[in-house]
Amino acid sequence: MHELPVMKSILDIVLKQATIHNVRSVRAVQLEVGLLSDLEAQWMQRYFDYLSRGTLAQEAELKIQWNPIVFRCQECGKSFEAERKMLPDVACPACGRKHLSLVSGREYRIRNLEVE
Numbered sequence: 001m002h003e004l005p006v007m008k009s010i011l012d013i014v015l016k017q018a019t020i021h022n023v024r025s026v027r028a029v030q031l032e033v034g035l036l037s038d039l040e041a042q043w044m045q046r047y048f049d050y051l052s053r054g055t056l057a058q059e060a061e062l063k064i065q066w067n068p069i070v071f072r073c074q075e076c077g078k079s080f081e082a083e084r085k086m087l088p089d090v091a092c093p094a095c096g097r098k099h100l101s102l103v104s105g106r107e108y109r110i111r112n113l114e115v116e
């Protein structure tokens with residue numbers, strides 16, 4: 001499962017921040033996740049619950065904001081959003097070429113922690 005190592009690294013960061021800031025418990029973790037990351041919210045929460053048992057972040061809720069998939073055309077420089085269902089046949093809306101680089105969509109990061 002793809003989510004397990006990702007949630008492990010997220011939890012490590014959460015616990016490190018919580019310790020630095022003398023937090024009693026983490027109530028929620030706000031995450032930004034790209035729509036191309038192949039992470040599923042249900043599994044992220046399930047693995048997080050499993051991994052965080054007995055830690056400061058036990059029972060913390062994951063609040064996920066999904067980031068759009070954004071490409072930049074390498075021919076004309078236009079940036080544009082793409083739907084997942086348009087892939088892999090996506091072409092630049094300005095020039096019609098398919099020489100694209102991914103700007104965002106695969107990333108995941110912690111935005112904020114809600115703590116006590």
Ligand SMILES: [Zn+2]
Pocket residue numbers: 073074075076077078092093094095096097
């Ligand atoms: Zn273009």
